[in-house]
Amino acid sequence: MIDLKYLQNNFEESSLKLQKKRVNLSTLETLKTLFLALKEANSSFETAKAEQNTLSKTFGEYKKEGKETTELKTKVDSNKETIALLQERAREAEIALESVALSIPNFPDDDVFVGEDETQNVELRKVLEPKVFDFAPKEHWELSEISGWIDFERGVKLAKSRFSILKGAGSRLERALVNFFLDTNTKKGFEEYSVPFVNNGAMLQGTGQLPKFADDLFKIEEENLYLIPTAEVPLTNIYHDEILLEKDLPQLMTAYTPCFRKEAGSAGRDTRGIIRQHQFSKVEMVAIAHPQKSDEVFEMMVQNASDILTALELPHRVVALCTGDLGFSAAKTIDLEVWLPGQNQYREISSISNTRDFQARRAKIRFKDGKKNSFVHTLNGSSLAVGRTIVAIMENHQNEDGSINIPAVLKPYM
RNA sequence: AGAGAGGUGGCCGAGCGGUUGAAGGCGCACGCCUGGAACGCGUGUGUAGGGCAACCUACCGAGGGUUCGAAUCCCUUCCUCUCUGCCA
Numbered sequence: 001m002i003d004l005k006y007l008q009n010n011f012e013e014s015s016l017k018l019q020k021k022r023v024n025l026s027t028l029e030t031l032k033t034l035f036l037a038l039k040e041a042n043s044s045f046e047t048a049k050a051e052q053n054t055l056s057k058t059f060g061e062y063k064k065e066g067k068e069t070t071e072l073k074t075k076v077d078s079n080k081e082t083i084a085l086l087q088e089r090a091r092e093a094e095i096a097l098e099s100v101a102l103s104i105p106n107f108p109d110d111d112v113f114v115g116e117d118e119t120q121n122v123e124l125r126k127v128l129e130p131k132v133f134d135f136a137p138k139e140h141w142e143l144s145e146i147s148g149w150i151d152f153e154r155g156v157k158l159a160k161s162r163f164s165i166l167k168g169a170g171s172r173l174e175r176a177l178v179n180f181f182l183d184t185n186t187k188k189g190f191e192e193y194s195v196p197f198v199n200n201g202a203m204l205q206g207t208g209q210l211p212k213f214a215d216d217l218f219k220i221e222e223e224n225l226y227l228i229p230t231a232e233v234p235l236t237n238i239y240h241d242e243i244l245l246e247k248d249l250p251q252l253m254t255a256y257t258p259c260f261r262k263e264a265g266s267a268g269r270d271t272r273g274i275i276r277q278h279q280f281s282k283v284e285m286v287a288i289a290h291p292q293k294s295d296e297v298f299e300m301m302v303q304n305a306s307d308i309l310t311a312l313e314l315p316h317r318v319v320a321l322c323t324g325d326l327g328f329s330a331a332k333t334i335d336l337e338v339w340l341p342g343q344n345q346y347r348e349i350s351s352i353s354n355t356r357d358f359q360a361r362r363a364k365i366r367f368k369d370g371k372k373n374s375f376v377h378t379l380n381g382s383s384l385a386v387g388r389t390i391v392a393i394m395e396n397h398q399n400e401d402g403s404i405n406i407p408a409v410l411k412p413y414m
Numbered sequence: 415a416g417a418g419a420g421g422u423g424g425c426c427g428a429g430c431g432g433u434u435g436a437a438g439g440c441g442c443a444c445g446c447c448u449g450g451a452a453c454g455c456g457u458g459u460g461u462a463g464g465g466c467a468a469c470c471u472a473c474c475g476a477g478g479g480u481u482c483g484a485a486u487c488c489c490u491u492c493c494u495c496u497c498u499g500c501c502a
Contacts, residue, residue, distance in 0.1 A: 039463090039464075042463070042464070042471080043464060043465090043471095045471085046463090046464070046470065046471040046472085047470080047471090049470090049471060049472085050470055050471065052482085052483090053470095053471090053483085055482070055483095056432080056482055056483045057432080057433065057483085058482090059432090059482045059483070060432045060433075060482080060483070061432095061433090063432090063482090064432090069482080072482075073482065075482095076482045076483090077482080079482095080482080243424095243460095243461085364462095366461095373461080373462095
């Protein structure tokens with residue numbers, strides 16, 4: 001959630017920022033109007049309520065002293081009706097405001113390049129040169145036909161399309177990667193967590209998936225729970241509605257979880273292979289940071305993910321997303337794109353974002369900031385998406401006969 | 415899943431229809447005391463919103479109801495604990 005008071009007081013500036021994220025000016029004007037309406041409604045409700053409280057006290061005193069209360073009672077009764085009306089109005093104003101406010105994305109940072117879409121993202125650097133093959137490198141699904149690591153058909157049989165099965169060395173590779181990622185993150189100071197793979201709606205609202213992106217979530221209807229689309233949701237919300245001590249910041253967390261996404265709107269994209277599945281494994285980093293330290297933590301997270309790719313001998317590039325490609329909650333995002341020789345292109349394998357206080361405000365995560373309480377900054381990033389790492393290893397480390405070389409760092413894990 | 419008990423401030427723990435945002439204790443902060451410290455004494459110490467100063471409003475798991483007035487009574491719901499059942 002953006003800071004509505006800030007929006008009210010700095011409307012011009014705020015709307016310019018949010019227009020970079022393609023929010024209509026009219027939506028923002030509505031938002032501001034609703035915000036002011038809520039304040040007004042609350043104010044009159046509270047005034048009436050204060051009056052009622054005074055009357056009630058007087059009533060008690062009259063009773064105690066044995067005074068006549070009939071006249072007072074009529075006054076109180078009529079005021080009561082007014083209050084009920086004002087309360088209803090305030091409640092409606094709040095609902096009206098929320099329905100708009102919760103769907104407004106975060107402000108982009110000022111230093112984020114202003115662009116329309118992913119074509120205008122900014123490449124910051126390349127790490128490792130793509131290997132030159134003396135044969136035509138295959139795509140991972142072709143390689144799978146030789147190694148048998150991935151069973152696409154039977155995965156679909158078990159569930160539906162966009163589900164698959166890993167087996168044998170393919171499955172072991174997944175497990176090895178998970179362990180390698182977690183160990184590496186732990187060495188960087190992240191604490192390992194094992195979290196619920198289903199979360200309730202309040203948590204998903206906290207990190208920004210709800211209410212706007214309900215279509216992309218698997219929901220367990222009768223339980224009112226959702227399969228997590230990323231470990232960012234449970235990890236960030238560990239401190240939902242809590243106030244941390246300044247000395248406990250930053251909290252660096254990491255977890256392996258499967259991730260579940262409906263991929264609504266991606267019909268027809270990446271239909272072959274395991275690049276885009278309804279279920280995939282991922283190791284996630286989440287940081288709860290002091291507002292003045294979040295940039296530092298952000299850089300560390302980007303570097304960590306990049307180092308992991310380098311350790312796996314995977315060529316990649318570091319890309320700063322432009323405003324038009326930024327996610328809903330993000331103020332700033334850097335993607336790591338790994339080279340896929342079979343596809344002959346770079347593909348996203350990690351995305352690291354600083355959401356500033358956007359999620360913190362939604363999830364009410366604060367810290368003791370001297371005398372007052374302030375919102376923390378929350379950050380999240382993949383380290384890494386396991387399925388896509390498998391793809392990258394297969395394609396980058398393939399031999400002409402279709403066999404795959406396992407990177408040296410993974411040998412102890414296999 | 416069935417039966418019972420319970421959910422109060424950072425923690426423990428009173429309150430069971432009125433001036434209680436909530437006694438008391440612990441913890442914490444500041445001050446006094448001390449050479450310094452402990453002890454002792456004093457003061458302060460929840461969150462959110464509005465005015466943004468005095469002050470006002472809301473919150474005693476959540477939601478609704480009764481009442482002039484509810485932490486206190488009623489209903490619904492969630493959670494925790496104990497016993498039984500079931501299960502990895």
